[in-house]
Amino acid sequence: MGRIIGIVLIVAGLLICGVVALFMGVGALAAGEGPGVSRAGAILGIALFGVAPLLILGGVGVFMFIKGGQEAMEMADVRKKERLLGMIQAAGKVSLASAAIELKMTRDQVKNAILDLVNQGLFSGYTNWQEQMFYSKDLSQMQTTKCPNCGGQREAVGKGLVKCPYCGVELFLPQS
Numbered sequence: 588m589g590r591i592i593g594i595v596l597i598v599a600g601l602l603i604c605g606v607v608a609l610f611m612g613v614g615a616l617a618a619g620e621g622p623g624v625s626r627a628g629a630i631l632g633i634a635l636f637g638v639a640p641l642l643i644l645g646g647v648g649v650f651m652f653i654k655g656g657q658e659a660m661e662m663a664d665v666r667k668k669e670r671l672l673g674m675i676q677a678a679g680k681v682s683l684a685s686a687a688i689e690l691k692m693t694r695d696q697v698k699n700a701i702l703d704l705v706n707q708g709l710f711s712g713y714t715n716w717q718e719q720m721f722y723s724k725d726l727s728q729m730q731t732t733k734c735p736n737c738g739g740q741r742e743a744v745g746k747g748l749v750k751c752p753y754c755g756v757e758l759f760l761p762q763s
Contacts, residue, residue, distance in 0.1 A: 588655065589651045589652070589654050589655025589656075589658055590651070590652050590655035590656060590659070591655070592648075592651045592655070593647075593648040593649065593650070593651030593652030593653075593654075593655060594648065594652060595648070596644045596645070596647050596648030596651060597644065597645050597648035597649065597652070598648075599644050599648075600640055600641040600642075600643070600644030600645040600648065601641065601645075603636075603637065603640045603641065603644070604633075604637040604638060604640065604641040605637075606637075607632065607633055607636045607637030607640075608633050608637050610632075611624060611628075611629040611630075611632040611633050611637070612629060614628075614629060614632075615628075615629035667690050667692060667700065668700045668703060668704055670689075670690060671686055671690060671697065671700050671701070671704070672704055672709060672710055674686060674689070675710070675712065675721050675722075675723045676723050678723075679722065679723055680720055680721065680722045680723070681720070681721050682718075682719055682720050682721075683697055683698070683719040683720070683721065684719065686721070701714065701721060701759070705759040710723075710759055711723075711724060711759055712724045712758070712759055713735060713736070713756050713757060713758040713759060714756065714757045714758075714759070715736055715754070715755075715756045716755060716756075716757065717754070717755060722735070724758075734751035734753065734754060734756055734758075735756070735758070736751065736754050736756040737751060737753050737754040737756070739751050739752065739753035739754065740752075
């Protein structure tokens with residue numbers, strides 16, 4: 588939406604400048620035949636009523652256009668994270684490679700998206716980096732101290748992250 592508003596403002600500035608230049612130009616040409624605008628008056632009129640609005644509207648329009656592009660990129664990133672979360676929750680498990688292919692993201696981007704979802708408290712599950720698989724688990728299934736992959740005792744690594752020292756599986760727990 589911001590990009591459209593930006594384009595409209597730029598076009599409006601150009602139109603205003605064009606109309607003022609045309610009006611002042613016609614007035615300056617008519618000065619030789621009777622009452623009209625002097626050349627100095629036409630230049631001043633174009634500068635005040637044409638160029639000034641063009642600079643103001645054009646500047647705001649360029650800002651809105653750039654800001655709208657940034658917002659569109661952010662929304663695309665959010666949609667990819669939503670799709671990734673939906674894929675994992677619907678299937679129960681998703682491979683890193685298939686998520687990267689379906690979402691048109693690199694493996695590192697998928698890993699970062701998972702970590703962002705964990706930090707936002709939207710994803711709980713675990714990741715087996717050896718198999719490169721993401722698993723969705725209900726919180727009730729993850730309250731035990733045993734690893735869901737190998738059954739070994741888990742240890743806390745960081746906020747919302749538990750790592751199995753035996754098989755290397757990382758479990759993402761929702762932060763409360």
